[in-house]
Structures are given as C-alpha cells and as structure tokens.
Amino acid sequence: xxxxxxxxxxxxSLLFVSGEDGLTKKQLAFLTNExxxxxxxxxxxxxxAYEKSEDRGIEIKQLAGTFQLVTKQGNANSIQKLxxxxxxxxxxxxxxxxxxxxxxxxxxxxxxxxxxxxVKSERPIHTLSLKGLVKEVGRADGTGRAILYxxxxxxxxxxxxxxxxxxxxxxxDISVDEMExxxxxxxxxQETFEG
Amino acid sequence: xxxxxxxxxxxxSLLFVSGEDGLTKKQLAFLTNExxxxxxxxxxxxxxAYEKSEDRGIEIKQLAGTFQLVTKQGNANSIQKLxxxxxxxxxxxxxxxxxxxxxxxxxxxxxxxxxxxxVKSERPIHTLSLKGLVKEVGRADGTGRAILYxxxxxxxxxxxxxxxxxxxxxxxDISVDEMExxxxxxxxxQETFEG
Amino acid sequence: xxxxVKTEAFEGPLDLLLHLINRLEIDIYDIKMAEITAQYxxxxxxxxxLELNEASEYLVMAATLLSIKSKMLLPIHQDDEMEDDxxxxxxxxxxxxxxxxxxxKKYKEAAVSLQEMEETRNLFYxxxxxxxxxxxxxxxxxxxxxxxxxYDMLGAFQKMLRRKQLNAPLHTRVSKQExxxxxxxxxxxxxxxxxxxxxSFYELFPTRDKTTIVTTFLSILELMKRQIxxxxxxxxxxxxxxxxxxxxxxxxxxxxxxx
Numbered sequence: 001x002x003x004x005x006x007x008x009x010x011x012x013s014l015l016f017v018s019g020e021d022g023l024t025k026k027q028l029a030f031l032t033n034e035x036x037x038x039x040x041x042x043x044x045x046x047x048x049a050y051e052k053s054e055d056r057g058i059e060i061k062q063l064a065g066t067f068q069l070v071t072k073q074g075n076a077n078s079i080q081k082l083x084x085x086x087x088x089x090x091x092x093x094x095x096x097x098x099x100x101x102x103x104x105x106x107x108x109x110x111x112x113x114x115x116x117x118x119v120k121s122e123r124p125i126h127t128l129s130l131k132g133l134v135k136e137v138g139r140a141d142g143t144g145r146a147i148l149y150x151x152x153x154x155x156x157x158x159x160x161x162x163x164x165x166x167x168x169x170x171x172x173d174i175s176v177d178e179m180e181x182x183x184x185x186x187x188x189x190q191e192t193f194e195g
Numbered sequence: 196x197x198x199x200x201x202x203x204x205x206x207x208s209l210l211f212v213s214g215e216d217g218l219t220k221k222q223l224a225f226l227t228n229e230x231x232x233x234x235x236x237x238x239x240x241x242x243x244a245y246e247k248s249e250d251r252g253i254e255i256k257q258l259a260g261t262f263q264l265v266t267k268q269g270n271a272n273s274i275q276k277l278x279x280x281x282x283x284x285x286x287x288x289x290x291x292x293x294x295x296x297x298x299x300x301x302x303x304x305x306x307x308x309x310x311x312x313x314v315k316s317e318r319p320i321h322t323l324s325l326k327g328l329v330k331e332v333g334r335a336d337g338t339g340r341a342i343l344y345x346x347x348x349x350x351x352x353x354x355x356x357x358x359x360x361x362x363x364x365x366x367x368d369i370s371v372d373e374m375e376x377x378x379x380x381x382x383x384x385q386e387t388f389e390g
Numbered sequence: 391x392x393x394x395v396k397t398e399a400f401e402g403p404l405d406l407l408l409h410l411i412n413r414l415e416i417d418i419y420d421i422k423m424a425e426i427t428a429q430y431x432x433x434x435x436x437x438x439x440l441e442l443n444e445a446s447e448y449l450v451m452a453a454t455l456l457s458i459k460s461k462m463l464l465p466i467h468q469d470d471e472m473e474d475d476x477x478x479x480x481x482x483x484x485x486x487x488x489x490x491x492x493x494x495k496k497y498k499e500a501a502v503s504l505q506e507m508e509e510t511r512n513l514f515y516x517x518x519x520x521x522x523x524x525x526x527x528x529x530x531x532x533x534x535x536x537x538x539x540x541y542d543m544l545g546a547f548q549k550m551l552r553r554k555q556l557n558a559p560l561h562t563r564v565s566k567q568e569x570x571x572x573x574x575x576x577x578x579x580x581x582x583x584x585x586x587x588x589x590s591f592y593e594l595f596p597t598r599d600k601t602t603i604v605t606t607f608l609s610i611l612e613l614m615k616r617q618i619x620x621x622x623x624x625x626x627x628x629x630x631x632x633x634x635x636x637x638x639x640x641x642x643x644x645x646x647x648x649x
Contacts, residue, residue, distance in 0.1 A: 091504075093501070100500035292546045
C-alpha cells in the first residue's frame with residue numbers, strides 16, 4: 001500500500017518538474033523503475049482522485065503525446081486575473097484558416113495553401129512559424145523545391161490535443177442541406193464575436 | 196465548507212502557474228477575493244495536508260514572504276534520474292530563452308537578461324558559454340563593469356545563419372501587428388453581419 | 391474608375407462568394423451566375439481602399455465570374471456532347487469554381503472548430519518545466535542535447551512572453567506593497583528556521599521584485615549586525631550561506647526592533 005502511495009507521490013513530483021513538456025508512460029516507468037502497466041493503473045487512479053477532490057486545483061491531462069499537470073478549468077477566472085490581457089492572445093481569422101489547411105493537408109506548400117484560400121498567405125504562415133505552431137518539414141520535389149509546412153508539438157499543446165489524430169474530422173461532403181448549416185455557422189461566429 | 200475546498204483548489208492552481216516567483220498572501224488574497232487572514236488559515240491547512248498525504252509529490256514552501264509549490268525532498272532520486280536522462284526538451288527551455296535574448300539584444304549584461312526573463316539566469320548563461328554559443332564581448336561602463344554577452348560564430352553555424360541580421364524578427368513585434376489585424380477584422384466582421 | 395477595394399471583412403474572394411451564396415440562399419451546386427456576378431461586382435465596387443495586391447485577387451475572381459457567365463450563355467456544341475458522353479457535368483463551366491468553394495468551405499469550418507478548441511484550451515494552464523540544470527554536471531551540459539533550430543529558440547522566447555504576461559499585473563497592481571525591514575527580518579528568521587537554520591544566500595531572494603530584494607538585503611545586514619545570523623563561504627566565488635546563530639530570540643527581538 002505504502003509503495004503505491006509512494007509511486008503516486010513520485011509521479012506527481014516528476015510531472016510537476018516536467019511542466020508543459022510532460023512525460024510519457026514509458027518515461028515514467030523508466031524514471032520510477034516500474035512497469036508500464038503499473039504506471040497506467042496508477043495514472044488512472046491519480047486522474048480520478050484529482051478530479052474528485054474538490055480541494056485540488058490541478059489535474060492530469062494527456063496533451064501533445066505526454067501526461068501533464070494542468071490547472072482545473074473551473075479556476076480559470078482567478079488565473080485570468082494574473083493575465084494581462086487574455087483576449088489578445090488568440091489567433092487571427094487568417095491564421096486560423098491557414099493553420100486548418102496545414103493541419104489537415106500536411107505536408108503542404110505555400111502555393112497549395114494559397115490555391116485553397118484564393119488569397120496570398122505569406123504573412124499568416126510567417127506569423128504561425130514565429131509562434132511555433134507550424135514548421136518546415138521538408139522540401140517538395142521538382143523545380144523550386146518549395147518549402148513543405150507541417151504542424152508542431154506546440155500546435156498540439158496550443159489546441160489541447162493529444163496527437164494529430166485527435167483533430168475533429170474534416171467536413172467531407174457538403175451536401176445541399178448542409179448549406180443551411182452555414183447559417184448556423186454564421187450565427188456562431190456572430191455570437192463569438194459579439195458575445 | 197464547500198467554499199473552503201474551492202479556495203484551496205484556487206490557491207493550488209494559482210501557485211501552480213506562478214512557478215518560481217511564487218505569490219504572497221496579499222497577492223493570493225487579491226486574486227481570490229479573500230481576506231489575508233482567510234488565506235493564512237487556508238495555506239496553513241494546505242501545508243499540513245500536503246505534508247501528511249503520502250501520495251502527494253508536491254508541497255508548499257515559504258520563502259521570504261512568498262509561497263510556492265515545490266517537489267517533496269523524498270522524491271529527489273527520481274528527479275535526479277530525470278536530469279541524467281534528458282528525454283524531453285525541459286532542460287533546454289531556459290537556455291533557449293536566454294539565447295534568444297542574447298541574440299536579439301546583444302551586447303547585454305546578466306542583470307539585464309534577468310530583468311527581461313524575470314528569473315535568475317546564471318546557470319543558463321553558464322551552460323551556453325560551455326556550449327560555445329555565447330561569449331564575453333566586453334564590459335559595461337560604470338561601477339561593477341559587468342560582463343557583456345554576445346553570440347559566437349559557432350552560434351551562427353549552429354543555427355545555419357549567414358550573419359546575425361539573418362535572424363527572423365522577434366515574435367514580440369509580430370503580435371502587436373496581429374492584434375491590430377484581428378481587431379480590424381472583428382470590427383469589420385461585426386459591421387458586415389450586423390449591418 | 392478606381393479599383394480601391396476594402397476587403398478586411400473577408401478572407402479573400404472565395405470567402406466573399408461564400409458569404410453571398412449564403413445570403414442569397416443559393417444552392418452551391420447550382421449557382422445562379424448572373425445574380426452572383428452582379429452581387430459580387432457590387433460588393434467589390436462598394437469596398438474601398440486596400441493594397442493593390444489583394445485587390446487584384448478580387449478582380450481576377452470578377453473576371454472568372456464574368457467568363458463563366460458568358461460561357462453559360464453559349465449553346466453547347468453537338469460534337470462535344472457526344473465525346474463527353476460519360477461525364478455528364480463536364481461541360482458545366484461552374485464546376486471548377488464550385489469545387490473550389492466547397493474545398494475552401496471545409497477549411498473555413500475547420501478553422502471555426504480550431505477557434506473553439508483554442509477557447510477551451512485557454513481555460514486551463516500549464517507551467518514551464520523547472521530549470522533543473524543545477525542538478526546536472528558540467529560535462530553533460532556541454533553536450534548538444536537536441537537538434538534545435540532558430541524557431542525552437544523563438545518558441546522558447548514566445549513561451550517566456552506568455553509566462554511573463556501571467557505575472558505582469560501582479561507586479562504593477564499588487565506588489566507595490568511596502569514591506570518593512572522589521573517584517574522582512576522576521577521572515578528571514580522564520581525561513582531559516584524552516585530550513586534547519588542554514589540556507590544559501592541565493593535562496594533568500596526568491597523574488598525579482600526590486601523593493602523586496604533591497605528590503606531583504608538590508609534586513610540580512612541588520613541581522614548580521616545584531617549577530618543573529620552569520621554568513622559563511624567556503625571558497626572564493628562559492629555560494630554564500632546564511633546561518634541562524636540564536637535559536638529562540640523572538641521576544642527580545644520584538645522590542646529591540648521596535649525602537
């Protein structure tokens with residue numbers, strides 16, 4: 001019993017110092033000399049305990065492929081008081097569009113992105129790379145050897161995704177009746193921006 | 196009773212994100228809309244709870260009036276193991292930060308670097324000098340004649356830069372632009388859909 | 391006529407077209423070219439002022455729309471129809487545009503879900519990894535651990551800005567509190583007690599707040615003068631250690647400082 005408690009304590013310490021980098025099950029197993037199965041069971045028990053304890057302000061989340069300690073969502077209000085201006089951080093519409101295209105079509109060149117959007121996209125791509133959300137992942141074959149873009153680990157972290165497969169499926173076939181949905185879409189937009 | 200639990204949860208979240216800087220009772224009182232007395236009582240209860248719970252890996256440390264979360268001494272072994280087997284980026288984050296500051300603001304003293312980062316930076320500077328990425332490039336005027344740091348040729352080589360002007364612009368400047376962009380966009384969007 | 395186009399509201403000509411299709415309640419697979427072209431032109435005219443290079447994209451689309459419209463007015467040649475027997479829609483001049491619009495719409499919607507995810511993600515916070523380099527030996531430090539590039543460096547910088555943003559309001563709004571030397575002396579003593587009476591000088595300064603640093607420093611000097619603490623150093627340039635010399639002095643200490 002004691003050993004199980006000790007393992008939880010150890011895991012909490014390790015996750016605490018790793019911060020937003022987090023640790024995988026494998027790494028945790030290695031660092032604590034335990035089996036991965038033992039780590040799985042313990043992590044699960046910890047996740048449940050964190051969630052249930054109302055006096056706890058942190059919990060474990062799987063983000064960007066690792067387990068990380070994060071603050072509970074319910075405490076966002078008081079933490080936001082620590083933040084200078086919470087709204088300025090969000091991405092612009094252009095950046096979000098480019099990012100969506102890169103996320104679903106990676107690896108992809110700038111020209112291909114511009115073809116889909118129908119507008120020049122150099123600036124949003126530049127902004128996204130500076131923010132560490134996309135990066136060069138290679139060069140296209142053929143003349144020019146254009147840069148191929150892909151998303152980064154920071155991208156997963158930024159959107160709270162476990163891995164790239166956790167992205168919601170791309171709306172595939174837009175049928176006639178789906179056009180009505182776009183009303184919904186516009187309404188949502190308005191809500192978001194007016195709200 | 197519930198409210199007391201909630202306050203503990205809030206304090207844990209706040210101490211968690213404030214990291215090495217920690218928070219004073221006064222700051223915690225401000226952030227949670229509680230009295231300092233209430234904070235004192237709650238912190239004491241929390242400190243005891245952390246200490247007693249064998250499954251906890253963190254505890255509250257009080258230093259010069261600020262409170263911060265730290266890992267429990269008893270888990271030092273597995274943390275040492277983490278240090279010796281750096282499988283994540285965790286170790287380079289501090290160094291990369293300092294490197295970015297030196298690259299963009301050189302020549303710069305240690306004190307100036309610390310002012311920008313908000314934390315002590317002796318270690319990362321030491322690390323970077325050992326790696327040959329930064330070096331002493333002179334001494335500041337005035338008393339103390341503090342060491343001025345700059346990047347090396349090795350730095351340019353390492354990052355594949357032709358010269359120091361080939362560095363991309365700082366994200367700081369970008370975000371200002373982007374804010375304006377998105378504001379304009381939002382305004383326009385609202386006009387369009389409300390109009 | 392001048393081609394000054396105000397386009398901030400739309401992410402390009404495709405975005406504008408989608409907006410019009412939606413507003414006119416037109417079936418995207420059966421776009422009424424005359425109507426949409428007229429509306430599109432009207433919008434482009436109504437927009438004012440923007441960079442020429444973006445305006446050109448809107449104008450290219452205008453030309454495309456006009457060309458589709460005119461093609462649709464032409465009668466379909468009999469021979470062509472025979473050849474393309476297998477593909478019924480091949481002759482619809484709108485096809486390419488429709489495909490483009492549908493493709494673009496997918497990503498526009500995906501961008502909306504990204505935005506929602508961004509909002510949710512903003513409700514919880516992580517912390518930067520602890521700097522553990524002091525636990526490392528120098529030999530290890532000298533190794534290049536990773537294949538880092540300039541963007542990793544910028545990413546690190548970005549993270550730092552985020553972290554600094556977290557603490558900024560406290561520095562301006564809250565931390566202006568005045569700490570007295572007396573209070574800080576007490577705090578130093580209690581901190582030392584908690585650490586078995588011995589602590590590195592460095593650890594007594596956990597904050598970057600200048601007032602606190604100065605006050606803490608003065609309080610340590612005062613404590614040294616009163617021989618309540620002692621400072622020692624083993625070798626040149628080693629860390630300084632602060633030692634608590636007297637164990638129980640709370641009571642005498644209280645009135646002494648009040649003078």
